[in-house]
Amino acid sequence: MTTTTTTPAKSAVNVASFTTAFTIIAFVLVTAYLGMRMAITGHGPFSNQHEFAVAFTWGILAAYLVALWRYKVRMLALLVLPVAAGLLVYAFQMGTEVQSLVPALQDKLLLTIHVGFAVLSYGAACVSFGAAVLYLLHPVFKFKLSRETFDEIGYKAAVVTFPLMTIMILLGALWAQTAWGRYWGWDPKETAALVTWLVYGAFLHARIARGWRGTRSAVLLIVGFAAVMFAYFGNHFFGGLHSYG
Amino acid sequence: MNDQLKTDTDFVQESTPATEAGDYTEVSIGEFFRRIYQVTYSKTVGLIIILILTAYVLLGVLIPQASSGVWNDIQARENFLDAMQNRFRGLAALMNFLGLFNVFTSIGFMVVMGALTISILGCTTHRIPQLWQRYKHPRIQVSDRFFAAARYRGQVETAASDEQTIAVAKAKLKAARYRVLDGERNLVYADKFSWGGIGTVIAHLAFILIIAAYVITSLTGYEAVINIPAGGGKQIPVGAGTDYTLEATSFDASFDPETGRPTDYVSNLILRAGDQIVKEQQVRVNTPLNYGGFSFHQGSYGNALDITISSKNAEVFSGVVVQSWPGTWMGEAIVVGTVELPTLGLLVDVISPRSGVVHPALKAGQVMFVILQASDGAQLNQITVDHGQTGKIGDMSLTFDREGAYTGIMVRNDPGSIWMGIASILLVAGMMITFLCRPKRVWMRAQDGVLMIASPDKEDSGFRREFTELLSHAQTWFEPVRSKK
Numbered sequence A: 001m002t003t004t005t006t007t008p009a010k011s012a013v014n015v016a017s018f019t020t021a022f023t024i025i026a027f028v029l030v031t032a033y034l035g036m037r038m039a040i041t042g043h044g045p046f047s048n049q050h051e052f053a054v055a056f057t058w059g060i061l062a063a064y065l066v067a068l069w070r071y072k073v074r075m076l077a078l079l080v081l082p083v084a085a086g087l088l089v090y091a092f093q094m095g096t097e098v099q100s101l102v103p104a105l106q107d108k109l110l111l112t113i114h115v116g117f118a119v120l121s122y123g124a125a126c127v128s129f130g131a132a133v134l135y136l137l138h139p140v141f142k143f144k145l146s147r148e149t150f151d152e153i154g155y156k157a158a159v160v161t162f163p164l165m166t167i168m169i170l171l172g173a174l175w176a177q178t179a180w181g182r183y184w185g186w187d188p189k190e191t192a193a194l195v196t197w198l199v200y201g202a203f204l205h206a207r208i209a210r211g212w213r214g215t216r217s218a219v220l221l222i223v224g225f226a227a228v229m230f231a232y233f234g235n236h237f238f239g240g241l242h243s244y245g
Numbered sequence B: 001m002n003d004q005l006k007t008d009t010d011f012v013q014e015s016t017p018a019t020e021a022g023d024y025t026e027v028s029i030g031e032f033f034r035r036i037y038q039v040t041y042s043k044t045v046g047l048i049i050i051l052i053l054t055a056y057v058l059l060g061v062l063i064p065q066a067s068s069g070v071w072n073d074i075q076a077r078e079n080f081l082d083a084m085q086n087r088f089r090g091l092a093a094l095m096n097f098l099g100l101f102n103v104f105t106s107i108g109f110m111v112v113m114g115a116l117t118i119s120i121l122g123c124t125t126h127r128i129p130q131l132w133q134r135y136k137h138p139r140i141q142v143s144d145r146f147f148a149a150a151r152y153r154g155q156v157e158t159a160a161s162d163e164q165t166i167a168v169a170k171a172k173l174k175a176a177r178y179r180v181l182d183g184e185r186n187l188v189y190a191d192k193f194s195w196g197g198i199g200t201v202i203a204h205l206a207f208i209l210i211i212a213a214y215v216i217t218s219l220t221g222y223e224a225v226i227n228i229p230a231g232g233g234k235q236i237p238v239g240a241g242t243d244y245t246l247e248a249t250s251f252d253a254s255f256d257p258e259t260g261r262p263t264d265y266v267s268n269l270i271l272r273a274g275d276q277i278v279k280e281q282q283v284r285v286n287t288p289l290n291y292g293g294f295s296f297h298q299g300s301y302g303n304a305l306d307i308t309i310s311s312k313n314a315e316v317f318s319g320v321v322v323q324s325w326p327g328t329w330m331g332e333a334i335v336v337g338t339v340e341l342p343t344l345g346l347l348v349d350v351i352s353p354r355s356g357v358v359h360p361a362l363k364a365g366q367v368m369f370v371i372l373q374a375s376d377g378a379q380l381n382q383i384t385v386d387h388g389q390t391g392k393i394g395d396m397s398l399t400f401d402r403e404g405a406y407t408g409i410m411v412r413n414d415p416g417s418i419w420m421g422i423a424s425i426l427l428v429a430g431m432m433i434t435f436l437c438r439p440k441r442v443w444m445r446a447q448d449g450v451l452m453i454a455s456p457d458k459e460d461s462g463f464r465r466e467f468t469e470l471l472s473h474a475q476t477w478f479e480p481v482r483s484k485k
C-alpha cells in the first residue's frame, strides 16, 4: 500500500482529467471500430443489435463530449459513462459476426442516416438524463456548480434530442414507405419511438405552459430516457418488422 | 419592481382577461364561445392532451394489438380475442370494450387526436397575432428602471455626447446584423430573429397536416396483395377500378449460402393498361414499381398452383391459388387453397396432398377441385385433374395449368402520402427555425456619458455569453474615458 501525498482537491482534478482523457480515447476507439466495421460490411451500423449498441455508445460519448466542451461539467460522466459502458457490455453479449442484410434493410443510405439520427438523439437524451439526475442529487451532494446549470443542460440536451428524434422517425417513415408502401404501420418499435417523442414533446410544452423547471422537469427527462431505453430494448420483447436485427 | 419586467418579458405569458366575479350570471353567446376558445388555446389543456395521448400510445405498445386485417376478419378476430381471454382472463372483456386491442382505430384514440388538433389550432391562432405584433411593432420604450433591473445588463462609459454614443451604438448593432429601431431620448431597441416565432406556427400547422394526411391515408388509401405466377405469361388484373394487369416474367429469391438468410427478392414485372405495356421493371423490397399513383411492392412469395376456371366458355378465374390451409382427407395430410367466384356464387377448393405424403386418392401431380356453394358451404361436386389437363363439370371447365413459384405483390395507392411528405418537411423546417432562430432582444440607452445595455430575455447560458461579448465589444466602440477623478 502506498500513501498519497497529494491534497484531495488536487487528486480529484487529476482523476477528472484522466476520465476526460480516457473518454476521448474511448470515443476515438469506438469511432475507429465503427468506421472499420462499416468499411467491411459496406453499410451503417444497423444490421443487428451489436452494431446498433456500439453506435448508441458512440452517440452517448459524442453527446457527452459536446456537453463537456460547452459547459465544462465533467460530473456528467458519473451518469453518462456507466450507461455507455453498460451498452458496450451488452453489445458484446450479442453476436458480433458480420451478417448479410435481409432485403428490407438494403436501402443502405437511408437506413444509415436514419440510424445516425437515432444515435445522436439518443446520445443527447442520455446527457439530459445525466443532467436531470445530477439536478435531483444536487441538494444531497452539494456540488460546486449551481443547480440551475444542470437544469439548463437537461433542457438544452432535450432541445437537441427532440428535433433529431423527429427527423429519425420521419426517415423511418420514409423507409417504410419505400419498402412496404405504407409510412406508418403502428408496429411496436415505431410506436414505442412515438411514445418517446411524445414524452420529450410534453417536456418542452410543460416548460412553456406550466413553467416547469427544476424537479418536475428533471423527472420528465428521466422518464424520457427510460422511454428511449424501452424503445431501444423493446426488440427483445415485441416482434414486428423491426425484429430483423 | 421585477414584476413589471416579468410580464413584459415572459414571451408565453397568457393574457387571460380577468373575469369579474359578477359576470357569471349572464353569459352571452359571444362570451360562451370566447370561453370555449380560451380552453382550446390553453397551454395547460394542450399539455394534458399530449400526456393523455402519450399514455394511450404506450398502451398500444404494451397490449397486443390486432392488425386491421385480423380485426376486420370475423374468424381471425375471434381467434385473437380467445387468445387475449387466455392471457388477460376476466379483464379481456373490459379491455375489448375499451378498445384496447385496437387502440389506434378506437373511438377513444380518435377523440384524443381530434382534441389535440383543436388544441393545436387554438394555440396557433391565438399565438399568430402576438407573434405578428412582436415582429412588426415590438415594444420599444422602456422605463429607466429597466436598465437597473433587467436580467442581462451592463454599461459602458463613453467620452462622447449622448447623441454621438447612440449613433455609434446603432451603427455597430446594424453591422452586427441586428434590426435596430429608434426609441425616444437616445434609446435604441435591437433584435435578431424577431420573426423566429413563425417556426412554432409552421411546426404546429405541419403537425395538423400530418394528422390530416394520416386521415386521408386511412380513409382513401387502397391496399391489396395480388399473387402472380412467376413465368407462364398470365396477366393478373390489379383491380381497384383500373384496367391494369400485372405479369411476372420471373421471380428469384437469393440466400446467403452460409447463414441461409435471405439476401434478395426480385420480381420482373410487366404492367399493362388494357393491352398496352406501360412499364416493365425489376421490383425489389426497396424498389417498388410506381405508375399512375399506384405503387407495386415486393411482398411475399412461395409455391402455388396456377389454374384457370371457365364457365360457359367464358373465363371466370385465371391465376394463382396459394394452398395455405392444412387439412386431412382419407386420413392423410393435404393442403387446401380456395378460389372465390363471386359472379357464380361459388367457391372452389383446390386440394393436393401435402408434399412428401403418398395419398391413396390423389397422385403426385394431381389436384382435386371441390365446388361449394358460397352462401352455406354446401358441397356441390368434385373432380380430380392431372397436371396440364382440364376437367369438366357441367358447363364449368377447370384447368390445372402448372405448379410453380408465385410472387406476392402489394398494390398501394395512397393519396395521403404526398401530404405526409410535405408535412414532414414543414415540421422539420419549423423546428429548425424554432430552435436555431430564437428571438433575441437588446435595449441601449445613452445617458450622462454612459451607454446602458440591457435585455430581459430568458435565462440562457448561450445568450449570456453573447450578451457578455456584446458588452465587451461595446467597450471598444468608444475612446477610452479618462478617469474622472
Ligand code: HEM
Pocket: A201, A204, A205, A208, B011, B012, B040, B041, B042, B043, B044, B045, B046, B047, B049, B050, B116, B119, B120, B123, B127, B197, B200, B203, B204, B207, B431, B434
Ligand atoms: C404533438 C403535437 C405538437 C408538436 C409537435 C409541437 C411542437 C412544438 C415545438 C417544437 C415547440 C417549440 C418548443 C420550444 O421552444 O422549446 C412548441 C412550442 C409551443 N407549443 Fe407546441 N407542439 C405540439 C402540440 C401543442 C399543443 C396541443 C399546444 C396548445 C395547447 C401547443 C402550444 C405551444 C405553444 C404555445 C408553444 C410556445 C410557442 C412559442 O414560444 O412561440 N403545442 N411546440
